[in-house]
Amino acid sequence: MGSAAQNHPMFRIEEYYAGDCRLQRRSERLTGLHCRIAPDRLKRGIDLPAKLPSTRRGCPFCPDAxxxxxxxxxxxxxxxxxxxxxxxxxxxxxxxxxxxxxxxxxxxxxxxxxxxxxxxxxxxxxxxxxxxxxxxxxxxxxxxxxxxxxxxxxxxxxxxxxxxxxxxxxxxxxxxxxxxxxxxxxxxxxxxxxxxxxxxxxxxxxxxxxxxxxxxxxxxxxxxxxxxxxxxxxxxxxxxxxxxxxxxxxxxxxxxxxxxxxxxxxxxxxxxxxxxxxxxxxxxxxxxxxxxxxxIHLEPVVLTLPEDLARTFRRIPD
Ligand SMILES: [Zn+2]
CATH class of the missing domain: 3.30.428 (HIT family, subunit A)
Structure with missing residues (x-):
């Protein structure tokens, strides 16, 4: 598995091969954020055409509601x-x-x-x-x-x-x-x-x-x-x-x-x-x-309070 790193002043891009698959790990220097890019995974074809929802029944944003x-x-x-x-x-x-x-x-x-x-x-x-x-x-x-x-x-x-x-x-x-x-x-x-x-x-x-x-x-x-x-x-x-x-x-x-x-x-x-x-x-x-x-904001909106979660666990016998 070879690897090559490109050092830009703003980004770091490392390229690897895992078998025949090209992979990259990238870092943004300003924020410290990383991502990995795996172009071969596009070949899985899991992206199906989006369907527009047909039913408008009960929609609170339609003009009548x-x-x-x-x-x-x-x-x-x-x-x-x-x-x-x-x-x-x-x-x-x-x-x-x-x-x-x-x-x-x-x-x-x-x-x-x-x-x-x-x-x-x-x-x-x-x-x-x-x-x-x-x-x-x-x-x-x-x-x-x-x-x-x-x-x-x-x-x-x-x-x-x-x-x-x-x-x-x-x-x-x-x-x-x-x-x-x-x-x-x-x-x-x-x-x-x-x-x-x-x-x-x-x-x-x-x-x-x-x-x-x-x-x-x-x-x-x-x-x-x-x-x-x-x-x-x-x-x-x-x-x-x-x-x-x-x-x-x-x-x-x-x-x-x-x-x-x-x-x-x-x-x-x-x-x-x-x-x-x-x-x-x-x-x-x-x-x-x-x-x-x-x-995008990288800030999860969580619904359950951890303390409530803890109470739930305590209520359930081992
Ligand atoms: Zn609507």
Missing amino acids: VFTATTTFPDGSRILRGESVTFPNRFPFSRWHTVTVITHKHSVHTFTQDQMENALSAQVQSLIGHTGYPSINCNYLFTAGATLAHPHLQGIVDPRPTTLLERFLRGSRQYFRRTGSVYWDDLVEHERAAGRFLFGNEIPWIASAVPLGEREVRGILPVATLDEVEPLIPRLAADLLQVMAVYASQGTRAFNFSIFFDRSRSRGEFRAFCSMIARISPNALSISDSAFMER
Whole structure:
């Protein structure tokens, strides 16, 4: 079994062969995150075509139910923008947690520019003014962890950054102290030369060198905070649609994305960024228990209190 390591200033890539199978282990120096890449496993062909859910019965996000089955903000309102409807999540996992239903239709093959722009704008409006670290997120289709089929976005704001964001905030600060430059600007330049640059000037998109998931792409925004993002939304919406189109052309329709922001008092070392991953669908209509928090934020949302789990064990005789 041979091995070769490439040492880049930003990433470490080690290549191995296990028998005839090519394997890589990659590390991102800024965050300390690792991944392994096993291209031969694509040959298993376990990624079945995603099926759009056909039944809309009982869906709380369809137009006939959305104004009765969902909650309102404390003043009794919901945010309405184009087709989109935005309201607080009934089952939050964050200090502030909102949901934006993107479309009137229960299932769509693709979104229009207007639908994506309106939904993103409504998300921004629903999160702005709430203190902490905001993100705008999406689980698209059951296999990406969506528990409701009807397309929607989720916005969260917490007083503490999630695991991935914390690593990038800390790393960006240390990088700036060490080098005097902004990591994200250096990253885009580095990736152009490394052959992982995809498209975009205003928002450069790159194939993530140490992917968090299948076909991860990252868009680096020229701002740091949610307060600054509004003028970029048309561009961001168009870019997300472009990535979705490429995913669909590669046979994966299910995806997660998260757009991470610093809190309001950003110190200039950080850039807001969007991470998007394709989700492989071995079971086309199964709801996955891993969604954007587990797969992109790297922070599991757990349902059972460990103390309750301990009580359960104590109740069961040996
Ligand atoms: Zn619906």
